[in-house]
Amino acid sequence: MIKHAILGLMLFCLPPLALAQDEVFDVHVHLWHGEKSLKEYYAQLEAEHQPVARHSGIYMAIKGETQENRRKNDELIALSKRYPKLMPIASVHPLDGQVAIDELKRLAGLGVKALKLHPHTQRFDITDPQVRALCKLAGELGVAVLFDNFNIVPGDNQNLFNLAVGLPKTQFVFAHMGGLDFRFWNSLFLARTAKDFFFDNIHFDISATVALVADSPVEPEFVWTIRSVGIDNVMLGSDYPQLSLKQAGDALEKLDLSVEEKRKIRWGNANKLFGDKR
Structure with missing residues (x-):
């Protein structure tokens, strides 16, 4: 009994960070085959002894297949609801016009908090007026927009930046933080100095990119960029099934960031943006 009391006292005295080490929010999980993919994701987590407190499940709409x-x-x-x-x-396809608009409204009414758009895979131009209209509506409905941002499409960073600046009421999450062109996003430091120009509605997940740059020659620049865009705007993702959450988490641990900075990236920022469901 005395041992249990001492253990309980030790746990009570531990700082919050020590108790939160297992809290991970994986914001980038593709469930290509629905529940089958989800069960495979959980099996991988178990096999790699990787905890997860919350995670996303991403679908990408196909044009015309409404x-x-x-x-x-x-x-x-x-x-x-089951998990x-x-x-x-x-997801919707922005070039599906009114059908996409109606579906977004329906999804928001059902409590969906985020929409996935992928200019490369879905084959649309970020500068298309229909994309802007859809993202504007998402902001009005309180739905964040997760955009692929590995910079596969020429001008990806620049076009996404212009889109977000023009729609300050929409929360954007740019996945992969520009890939190996992540340096561009240091421009947010200067954007914040311009009066009434930028309203901090840009967030990033560092899925895939963090695994690529950890232990690389550009790792210090990546850490510099994370701090430049703002620690509070950066989230962890796996990009499952292409990469595992353990790979992402291990890579994050290698970065020269503080325990508190890593905690925010691993859990706090995504939980704040999307709300605690527990």
């Missing part, structure tokens, strides 16, 4: 897109969005939402850790990130 009924199938709706079905897949509903599948994600249904899974999130409490799952936060659905639904």
Whole structure:
């Protein structure tokens, strides 16, 4: 009994950071095959002894396949009710016009907090007026927009920056933080100095990129960029199934960041943006 009391006292006295080490929010999980993919994701976590407190489930809509897109969005939402850790990130195709607008409104009404758009995979131009209209509506509905940002499409960083600046009420998450062109995003430091120009509505997940740059010659520059865009705006993601959450977490641990900075990236920032579901 005395030993249990001492142990309890020790746990009570531990700082919050020590108790939060296992809290991880994986914001970039592709569930290509619905529940089958989800079970495989959980199996990988178990095999690698990798904890996760919350995670996303991402779908990417296909142009013109409006009924199938709706079905897949509903599948994600249904899974999130059966698997409490799952936060659905639904999708529409911005070039589907009014159908996409109506679907976004429906999704927001069902409590979806984020929408995934991928200029390269979905084959659309970020500067298309239909993209802007969709993202504007997302902001009005309180839905964040997760954009691929590995800079595969020429002008990706610049176009996304212009889109976010023009829609200050929409929260954007740019996945991969520009890939190996992450240096561009240091421009946010200067954007913040311009009066009434930038309203801190840009966030990043560092999925894939963090695994690529850890232990590389550009690692110090990557850390510099993370701090430049703002620690509070950076989140961890795996980009499963291409990479595992353990790979992302191990890479993050290698970066020359403080324990508190890593805690924010691993858990706090995403939980703050998307809300604590527990």
